[in-house]
Each structure stands twice: as structure tokens, then as C-alpha cells.
Amino acid sequence: MDQITIGVLAFVFVGIVSAASADEPKWVVYDGFDGPGKGKEIVLISGDEE
Secondary structure (H helix, E strand, O other): OOHHHHHHHHHHHHHHHHHHHOOOOOOOOOOOOOHHHOOOOOOOOOOOOO
């Protein structure tokens, strides 16, 4: 393949990937309607140890 074709394919790929990831929400909400979870806020924290 020539350089122009590779450049166009890379540009299209980056556009598709960025458009697909833009729709994801930044957080998840679990509504507690009844029971002990009603009116509470829970924060989950995780880490990666290497």
C-alpha cells in the first residue's frame, strides 16, 4: 500500500474509535429504591498494583 492509503485508513480508524468511545457514560448509577440502600451513596475505588 502506498502512504496515502495508509494515512486515510488510519484517519478513518481513529475517527471511528473516538466516535464509539464518546457515547460511554463516565459513571454508573445504582438506584436503591427500598431497603438498606435507599438514600445512600457508595463510592467504589480500585487500583492497579504492579
